[in-house]
Amino acid sequence: MFREMRRKKQLLSEEDAAAVLNRGTAGVLALSGDDGYPYAVPLSYVYDGSKIYFHGAKAGHKVDAIRRCEKASFCVVDQDQVVPEEYTSYFRSVIVFGALRIVEDDAEKLEAIKKLAVKYAPENSAQRLKSAIDREWKPLCVMEMTVHHMTGKEAVELMRKRPGQDV
Numbered sequence: 001m002f003r004e005m006r007r008k009k010q011l012l013s014e015e016d017a018a019a020v021l022n023r024g025t026a027g028v029l030a031l032s033g034d035d036g037y038p039y040a041v042p043l044s045y046v047y048d049g050s051k052i053y054f055h056g057a058k059a060g061h062k063v064d065a066i067r068r069c070e071k072a073s074f075c076v077v078d079q080d081q082v083v084p085e086e087y088t089s090y091f092r093s094v095i096v097f098g099a100l101r102i103v104e105d106d107a108e109k110l111e112a113i114k115k116l117a118v119k120y121a122p123e124n125s126a127q128r129l130k131s132a133i134d135r136e137w138k139p140l141c142v143m144e145m146t147v148h149h150m151t152g153k154e155a156v157e158l159m160r161k162r163p164g165q166d167v
Contacts, residue, residue, distance in 0.1 A: 002097060002149040010159055012094070012152030020078040020094045020152055021047035025120075027076035029054065031065035031100075039065050045074070046112075046119045052096065052145040053103075053112040063102065063141060070099045074145060079158070092154040096147050103142040112142045 005011050012020070026042055033039025041062055043054045052074060056062055066072070078092040103109045110133070117129050124132075 005151055005153065010153045010156060012092070012154060014150070017094045017150050017152030018047070018049065020092060021052070021076055021096070023078060024076040024094075027074050029062070030073045030075070031062065032069040032071070033061065033065050044116065044120065046115045048115060050147060052098070052147065053116055054143045054145070055113060055116055056141050056143070058139060058141040062143075066100045066102060066143060070101060071097075072100050072145065073097050079154075083157075088155070088157075090155040090157050092152070092158060094150060094152040096145065097149040098145045098147045100143055100145050103144050108144075109140070109142045112144065113140065 025044065027045055028040050028042050030038060030040040039061060043056070046053050074096045076094050078094070079090065080093075081090040083090060103112055113133055114129070117124070117132065121129070
């Protein structure tokens with residue numbers, strides 16, 4: 001169902017791709033937008049090993065697109081070092097394909113938003129976390145992406161630096 005990557009030697013292992021998602025702080029969610037136009041939006045996220053969670057407003061372009069079509073892709077760029085003298089960049093990125101849903105159950109929504117809060121504010125106290133969630137709860141929309149397919153890729157130059165790689 002999903003295309004095989006052409007440059008297989010540059011394919012990241014599933015473990016390395018997951019590490020990219022765990023390290024990243026922002027990615028771009030691509031949806032089927034209005035009038036057949038693609039809609040790509042940068043977002044904060046958290047990956048829990050099997051699902052990716054996002055948050056936003058309860059109304060707008062993103063939510064409308066998700067309600068219309070659950071299929072989406074999400075991309076995170078881990079590294080992009082431009083090397084002008086080589087006319088290239090040393091990159092590492094991951095693309096995830098999956099299905100999105102709006103989290104409606106309050107207990108599920110709370111667990112997901114706590115994961116997001118801990119990722120972006122790990123030093124905050126439990127009380128400060130609770131206050132922030134309580135303050136933003138009413139207008140808060142949480143979206144969950146179930147991962148159907150994930151690939152990571154990195155520049156040949158980065159692959160060569162890995163022990164045991166012959167690229």
